Structure formats: structure tokens, C-alpha cells
Amino acid sequence: MTGFSLFDRAAALDAADPLAPYRGHFLGAEDPAVRSYLDGNSLGRPLRATLDNLTAFVTDQWGGRLIRGWDEGWLSLPEQLGDRLGRVALGAAPGQCVVADSTTVLLYKLARAAVAARPERTEIVIDRDNFPTDRFVVEGIARERGLTVRWVDVAYDAGATPADVAGVVGENTALVLLSHVAYRSGFVADVPAITALVHDAGALILWDLSHSVGSVPAELDAWGVDFAAGCSYKYLNGGPGAPAWAYAARRHLPTLDQPIPGWLGSADPFAMGSEYRPADGIRRLVSGTPPIVGMLAIRDMLALLEEVGMAAVREKSELLTAFAVEATDHLLAPSGVNLTSPRSPEHRGGHITIDHPAFAGMVPGLWQEGIIPDYRNPNGIRLxxxxxxxxxxxxAVALEAITTRLADGT
Incomplete structure (x- = not known):
């Protein structure tokens, strides 16, 4: 512990941070009641611009234009926002991304469409440590279609590797569903390598980018990804329950048979036809009426990410997690705290997890102090x-508080 000064180190890093001024763009950043908010990977802070833009939308567009707003831009917003998301954060050319539904619904649509595209195959591959929604969706589709789930066992402090996946994919694999960044450990998967070996087996792959989009750059087109989906209320700061997004590679769109056909995904919605004909392109992935209000905060955050650039965002993310790891090693490891995330920055996403048996009882007290991390079973604090x-x-504030509580036994 000699030579490490927590707050001096934090002050030096803040002083050298070229992105520090952007913190002022977020509401609540200077709220004295919230001394440390380290849960942006679950719910991002709202932008100040969003407060103004939501008010203007209610007054001028919803209140002023009323139903005319659908013809004046609302109906095209899911694809417009999808294209911007693809350009800014996903490495996806236009016409392959759309904003709609929830992450669960989009994962179901894409996974169901993928197994339908491989009707002769009988297995879906997923890792045991994936987010519950992903696992539950896969198990549900397997029951519906009479398929078998093949499970990938992964290291507790990591995630699925190419070697892990190679051990289970084969001639019966229809679909592999994995996360770009593991929700608990923060492990960053080798997307291009895993995607390539899945394709070599003749299968399709669906990536969940919920814990990476807006924090870890992606290159979905260049990586050859088939399908991807993710939420927008973490690093995209879309707000509670904001609509999710989906990516389908252009090569799959002409034959994509999504399982929840709705009127706005049809070729001519306002014809009110007697039978469903899917729209061309990514629009066919839409089912119901777009959640316009929920898209506005996403649009504001994408504008900010485009201004800053994902390379700069990733550089800051790696510095933040490196500082948290350094402080954990100096202050918390002597009290028996374990780092259960990768140690190399390039293998970490925007969060780390630290484990200790006392953490389950500690987190409520931290929240009362205005120090807000996340808790994940079995005994992890997620920063x-x-x-x-x-x-x-x-x-620094959060790690000092955790250190003090461990020392005091509280």
C-alpha cells in the first residue's frame, strides 16, 4: 500500500482528463446527495439537453402537431435513429439497424428468425453465465421448436472464448447467442474470431451488446456479425425502459422471417390489408407503433457520442477501470476482496466486479450514503x-467507503 494516495491519484487523473468537461452535460452530476454514482452500466444519467428537448417535444410536436407528427417524421424515426446508432457506435452501414421494442422482444425476434433460417439444425448454443433474459429466451425457443440447448461453461472472471465455443458448435448448431461484454465480469469477447468459427460450422450468431454499446466500440459489418441487439438505457442514456435496438446484416434481410408480424412492419401499413406482407429491409423487424418519446433521450446521447468519438470514450473507459483495479489492489485486496474481472484493460468493458461475502449486506448502507454501485449475486459489487x-x-469516494466499511465490519 506504500506510495498509493487514492484521492491524489484521482485528482491527477481528473485534471488530465480531456473528457472531464462533458460531465457537466448530465443532470445530477453535481448533486451533493449522490456522492458517487457507479451504476451507469444499469441506468445512465439523463442529459441536460434531454430535459429541454422533451419539454419542447411535448409542447411543440405532441401538443402542437398532434397526430400530424406521424407524417412529419415520427414514423421514420426508428430507422433514422438506427442508422445513426450504426454509424456512431456499431460500425454498421445504413439500413441494418432499427430502434424498437425491448431487448427481450428483439432477442426473441432475431433468435427465432435465425433458427427458422436453419430448419435442418437442432441446437442452440449459449453460455451458462449469460444474462438471464438471454438464457430464458433461448430456452423458450428451444421448447417451442423442439431444439436442444448446448451450454458453454465459462470462467467465473471471464466469458466465452473462441476455444470454449469451438468445443460445442458443430453440424447441428443453428444459432449461437453470446454477449459482447459479460454482464457480471465485464469480459470483452473476441467477436470476430467467434463469429468466424460459428460461420465455419454453418451456423448463425446473435450478439447481445447491452453492456457494451456506447462504451466499447463495435464493428458489426467488418466482423461479419449476423444479428445483434441491445438496450439503450445504460451507456446510451435513454432512460428507464427506453426502447432497444436491433441489427440484422443486409444479407439476411430479404429472407428474414420475424415471428411477431405487426402492421408497421408490413409493406403498406396504411393499406390495412387482409394479409401480412413484410416490408423491405430492416423495417420488417418492426411490429407495433414506435415508442417515440422513449427515443428522444437516445438521440441526444448519440449526438454527444458522435461529437466526442467512440475512440475517446473507450480510452477514458479503460483509464477508469484501470484506476478502479489499481485502487482495489491497494486498498481492498488486503481485506479479502477479489477482482472477478479481467486484469488487462483491452479485455474489460466499462465495468468491473469485486467480490466479498460482506457486500450483500453492505450495499444498502452505501446507497443511504449516496454511494451507488450495483450488486450482483453471489457476492459481487459491480462498479x-x-x-x-x-x-x-x-x-475514489466509493472505494474509500467500501474500504472503511470492511474495516469497521459494517
Whole structure:
């Protein structure tokens, strides 16, 4: 522990941070009641611009234009926002991304369409440590279609590797569903390598980017990904329950048979036809009426990410997690705290997890102090470090509080 000064180190990093001024773009960043917010990987802070833009939308568009708003831009917003998301954060050319539904619904649509595209195959592959929704969706589709789930066992402090996946995919594999960044450990998967070996087996792959989009750059087109989906209320700061997004590679769109056909995904919605004919392109993935209000905050955050650039965001993210790891080693490891995330920055997403048996009882007290990390079973505190809204000082405040409570037995 000699030579490590937590707050001096944090102050030096904040002073050298070129992205530090962007913290002021977020509401609540200077709220004295929230001393440290390290849960941006579950719910990002709202932007100040969103407060103004939501008010203007209610007054001028919803209140002023009323139903005319659908013809004046609302109906095209899912695809417009999808294209911008693809350009800014996903490495996806236009016409392959759309904003709609929830993550669960989009994962179901894409996974169901993928297994339908491989009707002769009988297995779906997923790792045991994936987010519950992903596992539940896969198990549900397997029951519906009479398929078998093949499970990938992964290291507790990591995630699925090419070697792990190679051990289970084969001639019976229809679909592999994995996460770009593991929700608990923060492990960053080798997307291009895994995607290539899945394709070599003749299968399709669906990536969940919920814990990476807006924090870890992606290159979905260049990586050869078939399908992807993710939420928008973490690093995209879309707000509670904001609509999710989906990506389908252009090569799959002409034959994509999505399982929840709705009127706005049809070729001519306002014909009110007697039978469903899917729209051309990514629009066919839409089912019901777009959640316009829920898209506005996403649009604001994408504008900010485009201004800053994903490379700069990722650089700040790696520095934040490196500082948290350094502080954990110096202050918490002597009390028996274990780092259960990768140690190399390039293998970590925007959060780390630290484990200790006392953490389950500690987190409620931390929240009462205005120190807000995340808890994940069996005994992990997850430190979510949102690059544009989190300061190094906030990280220091949280780790000092955890250190003190461990020492006091509280």
C-alpha cells in the first residue's frame, strides 16, 4: 500500500482528463446527495439537453402537431435513429439497424428468425453465465421448436472464448447467442474470431451488446456479425425502459422471417390489408407503433457520442477501470476482496466486479450514503464507470467507503 494516495491519484487523473468537461452535460452530476454514482452500466444519467428537448417535444410536436407528427417524421424515426446508432457506435452501414421494442422482444425476434433460417439444425448454443433474459429466451425457443440447448461453461472472471465455443458448435448448431461484454465480469469477447468459427460450422450468431454499446466500440459489418441487439438505457442514456435496438446484416434481410408480424412492419401499413406482407429491409423487424418519446433521450446521447468519438470514450473507459483495479489492489485486496474481472484493460468493458461475502449486506448502507454501485449475486459489487459522466473522484469516494466499511465490519 506504500506510495498509493487514492484521492491524489484521482485528482491527477481528473485534471488530465480531456473528457472531464462533458460531465457537466448530465443532470445530477453535481448533486451533493449522490456522492458517487457507479451504476451507469444499469441506468445512465439523463442529459441536460434531454430535459429541454422533451419539454419542447411535448409542447411543440405532441401538443402542437398532434397526430400530424406521424407524417412529419415520427414514423421514420426508428430507422433514422438506427442508422445513426450504426454509424456512431456499431460500425454498421445504413439500413441494418432499427430502434424498437425491448431487448427481450428483439432477442426473441432475431433468435427465432435465425433458427427458422436453419430448419435442418437442432441446437442452440449459449453460455451458462449469460444474462438471464438471454438464457430464458433461448430456452423458450428451444421448447417451442423442439431444439436442444448446448451450454458453454465459462470462467467465473471471464466469458466465452473462441476455444470454449469451438468445443460445442458443430453440424447441428443453428444459432449461437453470446454477449459482447459479460454482464457480471465485464469480459470483452473476441467477436470476430467467434463469429468466424460459428460461420465455419454453418451456423448463425446473435450478439447481445447491452453492456457494451456506447462504451466499447463495435464493428458489426467488418466482423461479419449476423444479428445483434441491445438496450439503450445504460451507456446510451435513454432512460428507464427506453426502447432497444436491433441489427440484422443486409444479407439476411430479404429472407428474414420475424415471428411477431405487426402492421408497421408490413409493406403498406396504411393499406390495412387482409394479409401480412413484410416490408423491405430492416423495417420488417418492426411490429407495433414506435415508442417515440422513449427515443428522444437516445438521440441526444448519440449526438454527444458522435461529437466526442467512440475512440475517446473507450480510452477514458479503460483509464477508469484501470484506476478502479489499481485502487482495489491497494486498498481492498488486503481485506479479502477479489477482482472477478479481467486484469488487462483491452479485455474489460466499462465495468468491473469485486467480490466479498460482506457486500450483500453492505450495499444498502452505501446507497443511504449516496454511494451507488450495483450488486450482483453471489457476492459481487459491480462498479459501472460510464465514461462521459463518471469522474475519477467518484470512483475514489466509493472505494474509500467500501474500504472503511470492511474495516469497521459494517
Amino acid at each position: 459501472g464507470l460510464s465514461p462521459l459522466s463518471t469522474s475519477f473522484h467518484e470512483v
